[in-house]
Amino acid sequence: MGEVKINNFKPKIVGYLCNWCTYAAADLAGASRLDIKPSINVIRVMCSSRIDQNLILTTFFGGADGILIAGCHPGDCHYDKGNYYARRRYALLKKVLETLKLDPERLQLSWISAAEGKRYATVVNEFTERIRKLGPNPINNNSYF
Amino acid sequence: MGEKIGIYICECGPNIANKVYIDKIIEKISSIEAYKNKELVIKNHKLLCSIDGKKFLEEEIKQNEFTHLVIAACSPKDHESTFINICKKTHLNPYLFRIVNIREQCAWIISDRDEATEKAIQYIRGSINRVSYQSPLEEKKLDSNPDVLVIGGGIAGIETALSLASKKRKVYLIEKTSKLGGKSAKFRKLLPRQNCNTDVIQKKLLDVEENNHIQIFKETELEKAIGFFGNFEVILKNVKDNNLKTELRVGAIIVASGFKQLNTSELPKYEYTQDDDVYTSLEIEEMCSQNGKVLLKSGEEPRSIALIHCVGREEKGYCSQICCNYMLKIAQYLEQQSSDIKIKEFYRDLCLPNKDDQFFLENLQNSAIDFIRIKDIEIKGNKIKYIGTDDTKKEIEVDMLILAPAMEAEDGATELAELLNIQLDETGFFQEAHQKLNPIATSTDGIFIVGAARGPSGISESILQAQAVGGEILTQLIPGEKIVPEVKVSEVLEALCKGCQTCLNVCTYGAIYFDEDRGISVVNEAICRGCGNCMGSCPSGAIRSKHFTNPQLYQEMVEALR
Amino acid sequence: MSKSNSVLVIGAGITGMKASLMLSNAGKKVYLIEKLPLIGGNIIKNEECFPNLECSTCMVAPIQQDILQNQNVEVMTLSTVEKVEGEVGNFTVTINKKARYVSLIDCIGCGMCYDPCPVVLKNEWEENLAEKKAIYVPCPGSLPNVPTIDPESCLQLSGKQNCSACVEACDFGAIDFSEKDEKIKVYVGAIIVATGFDLFDATYLPNFGYGKYPGVYTAMEFERLFASNGPTSGELILRDGVKTPESIAIIHCVGRKDQGYCSAVCCMCSFKYAHFLNQKIPDAKVYNIYSDICVPDKSYQKFFENVKRESTELVFQPSTDKIKVTKNGSGLDIKYLNGKGMEETISANMVILSLAMIPGKETSHLSKVLGINKDTKGFFLTQNRNIGSVETTKSGIFVAGCAEGPKDVQNSIIQAEASVSKVINCLE
Numbered sequence A: 001m002g003e004v005k006i007n008n009f010k011p012k013i014v015g016y017l018c019n020w021c022t023y024a025a026a027d028l029a030g031a032s033r034l035d036i037k038p039s040i041n042v043i044r045v046m047c048s049s050r051i052d053q054n055l056i057l058t059t060f061f062g063g064a065d066g067i068l069i070a071g072c073h074p075g076d077c078h079y080d081k082g083n084y085y086a087r088r089r090y091a092l093l094k095k096v097l098e099t100l101k102l103d104p105e106r107l108q109l110s111w112i113s114a115a116e117g118k119r120y121a122t123v124v125n126e127f128t129e130r131i132r133k134l135g136p137n138p139i140n141n142n143s144y145f
Numbered sequence B: 001m002g003e004k005i006g007i008y009i010c011e012c013g014p015n016i017a018n019k020v021y022i023d024k025i026i027e028k029i030s031s032i033e034a035y036k037n038k039e040l041v042i043k044n045h046k047l048l049c050s051i052d053g054k055k056f057l058e059e060e061i062k063q064n065e066f067t068h069l070v071i072a073a074c075s076p077k078d079h080e081s082t083f084i085n086i087c088k089k090t091h092l093n094p095y096l097f098r099i100v101n102i103r104e105q106c107a108w109i110i111s112d113r114d115e116a117t118e119k120a121i122q123y124i125r126g127s128i129n130r131v132s133y134q135s136p137l138e139e140k141k142l143d144s145n146p147d148v149l150v151i152g153g154g155i156a157g158i159e160t161a162l163s164l165a166s167k168k169r170k171v172y173l174i175e176k177t178s179k180l181g182g183k184s185a186k187f188r189k190l191l192p193r194q195n196c197n198t199d200v201i202q203k204k205l206l207d208v209e210e211n212n213h214i215q216i217f218k219e220t221e222l223e224k225a226i227g228f229f230g231n232f233e234v235i236l237k238n239v240k241d242n243n244l245k246t247e248l249r250v251g252a253i254i255v256a257s258g259f260k261q262l263n264t265s266e267l268p269k270y271e272y273t274q275d276d277d278v279y280t281s282l283e284i285e286e287m288c289s290q291n292g293k294v295l296l297k298s299g300e301e302p303r304s305i306a307l308i309h310c311v312g313r314e315e316k317g318y319c320s321q322i323c324c325n326y327m328l329k330i331a332q333y334l335e336q337q338s339s340d341i342k343i344k345e346f347y348r349d350l351c352l353p354n355k356d357d358q359f360f361l362e363n364l365q366n367s368a369i370d371f372i373r374i375k376d377i378e379i380k381g382n383k384i385k386y387i388g389t390d391d392t393k394k395e396i397e398v399d400m401l402i403l404a405p406a407m408e409a410e411d412g413a414t415e416l417a418e419l420l421n422i423q424l425d426e427t428g429f430f431q432e433a434h435q436k437l438n439p440i441a442t443s444t445d446g447i448f449i450v451g452a453a454r455g456p457s458g459i460s461e462s463i464l465q466a467q468a469v470g471g472e473i474l475t476q477l478i479p480g481e482k483i484v485p486e487v488k489v490s491e492v493l494e495a496l497c498k499g500c501q502t503c504l505n506v507c508t509y510g511a512i513y514f515d516e517d518r519g520i521s522v523v524n525e526a527i528c529r530g531c532g533n534c535m536g537s538c539p540s541g542a543i544r545s546k547h548f549t550n551p552q553l554y555q556e557m558v559e560a561l562r
Numbered sequence C: 001m002s003k004s005n006s007v008l009v010i011g012a013g014i015t016g017m018k019a020s021l022m023l024s025n026a027g028k029k030v031y032l033i034e035k036l037p038l039i040g041g042n043i044i045k046n047e048e049c050f051p052n053l054e055c056s057t058c059m060v061a062p063i064q065q066d067i068l069q070n071q072n073v074e075v076m077t078l079s080t081v082e083k084v085e086g087e088v089g090n091f092t093v094t095i096n097k098k099a100r101y102v103s104l105i106d107c108i109g110c111g112m113c114y115d116p117c118p119v120v121l122k123n124e125w126e127e128n129l130a131e132k133k134a135i136y137v138p139c140p141g142s143l144p145n146v147p148t149i150d151p152e153s154c155l156q157l158s159g160k161q162n163c164s165a166c167v168e169a170c171d172f173g174a175i176d177f178s179e180k181d182e183k184i185k186v187y188v189g190a191i192i193v194a195t196g197f198d199l200f201d202a203t204y205l206p207n208f209g210y211g212k213y214p215g216v217y218t219a220m221e222f223e224r225l226f227a228s229n230g231p232t233s234g235e236l237i238l239r240d241g242v243k244t245p246e247s248i249a250i251i252h253c254v255g256r257k258d259q260g261y262c263s264a265v266c267c268m269c270s271f272k273y274a275h276f277l278n279q280k281i282p283d284a285k286v287y288n289i290y291s292d293i294c295v296p297d298k299s300y301q302k303f304f305e306n307v308k309r310e311s312t313e314l315v316f317q318p319s320t321d322k323i324k325v326t327k328n329g330s331g332l333d334i335k336y337l338n339g340k341g342m343e344e345t346i347s348a349n350m351v352i353l354s355l356a357m358i359p360g361k362e363t364s365h366l367s368k369v370l371g372i373n374k375d376t377k378g379f380f381l382t383q384n385r386n387i388g389s390v391e392t393t394k395s396g397i398f399v400a401g402c403a404e405g406p407k408d409v410q411n412s413i414i415q416a417e418a419s420v421s422k423v424i425n426c427l428e
Ligand SMILES: Cc1cc2nc3c(=O)[nH]c(=O)nc-3n(C[C@H](O)[C@H](O)[C@H](O)COP(=O)(O)OP(=O)(O)OC[C@H]3O[C@@H](n4cnc5c(N)ncnc54)[C@H](O)[C@@H]3O)c2cc1C
Pocket: B436, C010, C011, C012, C013, C014, C015, C016, C033, C034, C035, C036, C039, C040, C041, C042, C043, C046, C048, C049, C050, C051, C079, C080, C081, C194, C195, C196, C197, C199, C219, C220, C223, C265, C269, C272, C357, C360, C362, C366, C400, C401, C402, C403, C407, C408, C409, C410, C412
């Protein structure tokens, strides 16, 4: 029975993408007509550094099965160092997730440049698959509270 | 007053129309209970970005007097600006409009039409929710002062002053020594192409001194600078009499504080004393321009001279770009001085990155100058030990040695960087805003770096950089015109800010300052670029990125998770 | 006669685009003309730029978009200058604008027209490593994102056959065979020449085996091969189908001696390639065969040292013209004279030639049309070139970027900025 449940499970993934690189990569993936899982719902921010801990936790508490934060490659941030800060906050968040008994794998940070349409598709599809295997967000299932 | 939201779905020909069910989207959204308190107008159109489509939109907005507008179409990268222009034409605040990307990131990537329709609905709902939380942001126009302050009276500073001074723009040029001209004024001939002497520089010096729109302050340094692009307040102080101060208002500041040569006594492999006939390249230039000749301490003409390139390159970790070039020039002086002088040029690589340099090298290679490529070198007084490319060790003695020490940022760069709130990079030179795309600007808008202060550069490069700053200022700081800073900026909410000052450290642009009186941080909206980093960093949630607030993103997210 | 407030910028590479945006900011009307169907120049062919390895698309696409959306900049693609009359303040320029046969207004860039087109051509923009149709965009992500029809090979336009496959595929009625080449006259006060560079033709130097052995690549070919938006989506598949070469020799300074100058960027490019290769194929053996290491920027040596430590074996040889590439079984042998003057050999499956940058093909023609001089190397000549200048031999005409001589992006930008300052001053 459990099997079936997992197979029907369509993960809900929120993708916080930086405007300058990854959002452009997502567009390029579209222009190249790549197949991408409808699991992802993109929310555009100007820079990956905009993402604060609260937002991520609220997103998980709201029921996201996975969250992808993606921005410019290190050194490429449109605002110079934003993505380094994002990386630091991400590392901290991973720890916080552990204490919440949420598998840290549910949160992913990727650097995807504007030319990497293909990689964007691969990252999203692989992440979806991983989340599918992890199953639904336990908080969502009320098993946490 | 109730909300009236216009929702327009572009078919993009078959591109969207054939990939999602537009009628289903309209039906679904019209029937959503949660929107009953809003007035929605939902329509589709064949091609909104076409001339017809734009006209249609314009009329719809005018007729319906929408409070908000949502357009589901292509990527914002394609047509956000098209629709913003329509908003502006119809006097709908563009920040109350939102474009939903249902083409690139929906119709084109999801092959199942039902799934794509669902996704499109999700995205559109997210945006309908979001626009209600958007605020009508307004452009702020700031007065600006067209005058500029140039720090450093070397060739880069002089050329900057000359490119900018005009009836409508005053230039204040400050120099810490008592003389303008910097190091280049001491050269006999100019780098790198030989056929020009220092007349050019002398002429520029005269031009600066005679220009009515340039005010020169010699023996003067910067003491303080506050403000932002278009509006800086600066205080200058006299080097000899620190109480002698001048206050000025300028719109931009240009740092042209130049370089110095590496002190060779810091290098263990170069052992010599004041009494040895060992000179740096700058000392030789000076000697040449004073005596017209290169002579030994004894007053005699040298019979054998060794020129050593790349002194300190390895230790400093960068190539100074111009040394190979000027060492060739010095070799040529020496050759012209007397054909009896035996000249040996010790180099590792010949770095001649200008289209005219190699020709000059080839000429010299045909002369009697001995070019020796080495792997390593050591000197002790006039004795040289070196390892050639064939791995053999050799020793020679010469009458005179001339070294090309690495260029370093001039003393005081660190202090200047602090005063101006700009950065030095790891080489100790000033750091560019963007090395490739914005190479003479700094991370602080309105502060520029030119010449050898920015990194090793020759006279040609320094002059070009000075003219480049001219270009930036002439097109950004136009006399009589206002400056329009970024609109989508961040702000600190006074009630929540605990004054921890975390945000001050993360802002690359120095846009946040601490208001001691109120004990809170404040964003200077004239400087902020709206990245949101401060918001991501604030532990008290006291910062709000005006067009990317938490409630706004939350609205999108709720729909994503429905 | 009062001076015109408009400016003509020739060449829409990074230099031309930067100058145009600045001038527009100062309220000038700019005509930006580009001979290719897309804007962006050579830099958009690179995956990443040295030394910070920034993604070129991320760097340049926002600038391209700004240009296309800017109200003051009128971009004319497929255009060249035919005639220039007048003088500073009042030039009359005749522009030869080739037909695109696809409407920039109606086309939405959906790409539905490529597949049905029966004509398959080599794609020169992709260094002939990919194919294109008679109706094509040079590469995914081209801006403007509107195809062009090659009139010589299109069945319909060349009169070979009745074909309307693309017209039928286009739902927007964007294709128009009746479009004609046009001559457009514009009046401008000043001109900036930013026509960039070409690369040395490697077939001139048979000793490097280019064109003879499929394993020998030019630098630009390698850039495309490595690019994630390139012909192989960034996979290193060689011409003969061999995937992932095991050993690669990168030869610096090819053509330097013949051209008589150092191109200032090739060493850094060559080290960039070593880094790329090491990242993609960590087990591969990479050699950088060099004569001088020229890393003329404060940040370049550090990059070089990192690459030297992590990615490559440096091979010194003093005379590049004596290098010989020959076939050895399925691989290649590279013979050279070492520092002691003795012959040595390196074997590799792939050779990358770092070629000299040379004046753009149209430089001679353009110099006649504009009435400005060239230097002995064939680049545009500037006044007082010994003290750095962007002024050509004719007042009101300026040159910037690689059209003036080989240089990297930041130095191209600096000249763009400098030329803008000169333009504004001369139009005052
Ligand atoms: C293989 C290689 C790799 C490189 N990698 C780097 C790197 O990593 N980092 C770096 O800093 N630099 C790099 N460079 C250097 C960089 O490419 C140049 O500095 C930069 O492209 C120069 O820009 P440009 O606008 O002057 O010239 P271009 O990019 O050549 O642009 C000129 C434009 O003008 C158009 N044009 C030409 N003639 C005409 C005409 N008659 N009429 C109308 N239009 C015309 C051309 O089609 C082109 O679009 C590299 C160079 C090479 C060869």
